[in-house]
Amino acid sequence: MGDRLLVVGFGPVAVRLVDELLPEVAAGRLRVTVVGAEARPGYNRVLVGEYAVGRTDHEALELVDEPAWRGAGVELILGAPVTWVDRSARVAHLAPGSPVEEVGYDALVLAVGARANVPVLRGINPDPAAVAHLPRGVTVLRTPADGDQLRAVVARRGRVVVLGGGVLGLELALAAHEQGCDVTVVHHRPWLLTRSADRAAGAMLEAVLARAGVHVVADAIAREVVLHEGGDFAGLRLADGQLLAGDLLILACGTTPRTGVAAGAGLRVDRGILVNHDLEADTEGRVFAIGDCAEVLCADPTCTVCPPRRGRGPAGLIGPGWQQAQWLAARIRRELDSDPEPMEPLPSIESDVIRLKAHSVEFAAAGEIDGEPWESPCGRSVALWADAAAGSLAKLVLRDDRLVGFIALGLPRTAAELGLRYGDGAEVPADLSVLLRLDGPDAVDPGSPSPTATLCRCAGVPAEDVTAAIEDGCRSVAEIGAATRAGTGCGGCRPVLQQLLDRDGAVAH
Numbered sequence: 001m002g003d004r005l006l007v008v009g010f011g012p013v014a015v016r017l018v019d020e021l022l023p024e025v026a027a028g029r030l031r032v033t034v035v036g037a038e039a040r041p042g043y044n045r046v047l048v049g050e051y052a053v054g055r056t057d058h059e060a061l062e063l064v065d066e067p068a069w070r071g072a073g074v075e076l077i078l079g080a081p082v083t084w085v086d087r088s089a090r091v092a093h094l095a096p097g098s099p100v101e102e103v104g105y106d107a108l109v110l111a112v113g114a115r116a117n118v119p120v121l122r123g124i125n126p127d128p129a130a131v132a133h134l135p136r137g138v139t140v141l142r143t144p145a146d147g148d149q150l151r152a153v154v155a156r157r158g159r160v161v162v163l164g165g166g167v168l169g170l171e172l173a174l175a176a177h178e179q180g181c182d183v184t185v186v187h188h189r190p191w192l193l194t195r196s197a198d199r200a201a202g203a204m205l206e207a208v209l210a211r212a213g214v215h216v217v218a219d220a221i222a223r224e225v226v227l228h229e230g231g232d233f234a235g236l237r238l239a240d241g242q243l244l245a246g247d248l249l250i251l252a253c254g255t256t257p258r259t260g261v262a263a264g265a266g267l268r269v270d271r272g273i274l275v276n277h278d279l280e281a282d283t284e285g286r287v288f289a290i291g292d293c294a295e296v297l298c299a300d301p302t303c304t305v306c307p308p309r310r311g312r313g314p315a316g317l318i319g320p321g322w323q324q325a326q327w328l329a330a331r332i333r334r335e336l337d338s339d340p341e342p343m344e345p346l347p348s349i350e351s352d353v354i355r356l357k358a359h360s361v362e363f364a365a366a367g368e369i370d371g372e373p374w375e376s377p378c379g380r381s382v383a384l385w386a387d388a389a390a391g392s393l394a395k396l397v398l399r400d401d402r403l404v405g406f407i408a409l410g411l412p413r414t415a416a417e418l419g420l421r422y423g424d425g426a427e428v429p430a431d432l433s434v435l436l437r438l439d440g441p442d443a444v445d446p447g448s449p450s451p452t453a454t455l456c457r458c459a460g461v462p463a464e465d466v467t468a469a470i471e472d473g474c475r476s477v478a479e480i481g482a483a484t485r486a487g488t489g490c491g492g493c494r495p496v497l498q499q500l501l502d503r504d505g506a507v508a509h
Helices: 012-026 045-052 066-072 128-133 144-155 167-178 199-212 260-264 318-336 412-424 433-439 463-471 477-484 494-504
Strands: 004-008 031-035 075-077 082-086 091-094 102-104 107-110 114-116 159-163 182-186 215-217 222-227 233-238 243-245 248-251 255-257 273-275 287-289 294-296 354-356 363-367 380-387 392-399 402-409 454-456
Touching: 004 012, 004 102, 012 031, 012 066, 012 318, 045 144, 045 167, 066 075, 082 260, 144 159, 144 167, 144 248, 159 167, 159 233, 167 182, 167 199, 167 354, 199 215, 199 363, 199 380, 199 392, 199 402, 233 248, 273 287, 363 412, 392 412, 392 433, 402 412, 412 433, 412 454, 412 494, 454 463, 454 494, 463 477, 463 494, 477 494
Parallel strands: 004 031, 004 107, 031 075, 107 287, 159 182, 159 248, 182 215, 273 294
Antiparallel strands: 082 091, 091 102, 114 255, 222 233, 233 243, 354 363, 363 402, 380 392, 392 402
16 A cells, blocks of 8 residues: 555544544654645544634634644645546646645545535625635634634524524524524424434424524525625525624525535545545555545445445444544554454444433434334334423334333433443343433432443443543543543433433532
């Protein structure tokens, strides 16, 4: 493969890959060049929303110790978008005005992520390349600079309109509301969190948000962004003529993998950049793709790792991307060692736990969530409990006494326990009410997670590592993160980490 590795993209997944390879770079066994389109080093994009509402600062977003990386020998080229790749010459060409015009490579990793979707609305330009030129007061909230717009509105307790009722949209809406803003959420489907909740859970979530003071307009079609005479955002007009006035419009309409550079290089693309289960985008094993831009697709009907001819599209989650980065780094190290032994295949991640990270609303879901209690398709059983007055709901989907999917609303400890059992594949208690009572006054501890249960799915941290960190003196979630990486990705596992701290008698958050 050679010793010149070029990484295109500088998001959290690229950072994890280079972090894993730093010892090889420092030892002179590998030369790594990272090319990033943004002028700053890689940062945790998942936490931009937290920054935007003032709950964290710039330092908390940082992922790269730039002096340490450069000292180890990593070459960083920032503010330099790659325009095209000449695979025959093994050269990546950079945009005019970049510090260099081209970079050669022996192996290429595309970690270019995804771009925010800009809907087709009167009053704005839906061209993806025009995101930086959206009207003042309209943002997709992908960068710290975008976050500064919301930060300014939050500071004066302004009015925020969020277009999109998915996880990101609701997290931002709740965070802004909790900071004192007047918030309206517009969603084009009949119920919120359409991909992660069924109709009952989505409807109850809407009621919970309404009680909390967040206005929701569901099953609505947005038509026009209305601007003041000076060009600033004034309001969002819906198809029925209703005008939702505001100081800021957040477009939380999902993302699309970046495939342009790969397509221009003659690589196959579909929803993302097509790779096999070895993350190879070409037939020579010199070009790889990881993270939100990568779509795993294996056409080999005899393959025992990938479902034949069925792609695993980009998950849009940081955990699967980090896992790909860690696996690819291990492969690169093996090739540097000329190790002929085959590697264990990259594990298949069909789904992951989705958590709504908000102070006032607790929601988590994973796996198979369809079906009703009076149905038992394919040997499954469904248990459902709901309390509309309390805004609480739990739905468990079981197969052979094992949890294959769940929804939990308003039940933080139950959600944490279900997340553990879903990830571990452990059997659930014969009396399912034990799980519900975790959030009641007569809380019953169902037992500690097994040592091998994955607590932090982003960083792949098992329970035994977290337990060891607590035994070694960690007394807060932040200290556990510094010691194990747990909780440093999306932050969804932090309630579970705090639960273990509470069991151990450490109460600091």
